Amino acid sequence: MRMLLIHSDYLEYEVKDRALKNPEPISEEQKKGRLDEVLAVFISVEKVDETNPEEVVEKALTEIKDVAGQVKANRVFVYPFAHLSSELAKPDVALDVLRKLEERLRDEGFEVKRAPFGYYKAFKLSCKGHPLAELSRTIVPTG
Numbered sequence: 298m299r300m301l302l303i304h305s306d307y308l309e310y311e312v313k314d315r316a317l318k319n320p321e322p323i324s325e326e327q328k329k330g331r332l333d334e335v336l337a338v339f340i341s342v343e344k345v346d347e348t349n350p351e352e353v354v355e356k357a358l359t360e361i362k363d364v365a366g367q368v369k370a371n372r373v374f375v376y377p378f379a380h381l382s383s384e385l386a387k388p389d390v391a392l393d394v395l396r397k398l399e400e401r402l403r404d405e406g407f408e409v410k411r412a413p414f415g416y417y418k419a420f421k422l423s424c425k426g427h428p429l430a431e432l433s434r435t436i437v438p439t440g
């Protein structure tokens with residue numbers, strides 16, 4: 298899994314078109330979303346993650362909690378992003394990993410939104426620009 302973490306004044310998105318034949322079913326309300334004062338986490342789930350998705354979710358949770366603690370963010374925006382890797386996991390595995398990560402972040406007390414999976418989306422992001430505002434993490438299952 299590849300993650301790009303951007304501490305932001307806000308992240309907002311708007312669904313434009315489907316990018317997959319069968320994108321995640323979404324409600325009218327989910328076609329637009331915004332969070333202010335947020336740690337935006339752009340995530341590519343990778344082929345290697347398919348060997349142990351549960352472990353990857355827990356490792357991603359640990360990394361996000363660590364960064365959120367450092368930048369003092371209590372909101373997290375989970376954003377499916379297929380452009381951080383050339384070895385993408387299958388969409389059904391990727392969606393399952395992202396849904397589980399969203400759930401575990403909520404378990405840990407974060408306010409969480411997840412952008413819809415399998416769609417082209419317009420988005421606006423305001424990066425705060427402090428030294429820890431732009432970070433990346435790579436997570437690999439131990440197998």
Ligand SMILES: Nc1ncnc2c1ncn2[C@@H]1O[C@H](COS(=O)(=O)NC(=O)[C@@H](N)CO)[C@@H](O)[C@H]1O
Nearest residue numbers: 316340341342377378379385386391414415416
């Ligand atoms: N492994 C993945 N990790 C994260 N997001 C993914 C992954 N696979 C698919 N997606 C989601 O599905 C959308 C489209 O995926 S994509 O790989 O970019 N594009 C396609 O698969 C098709 N457009 C054929 O190229 C992405 O924008 C993202 O929302």
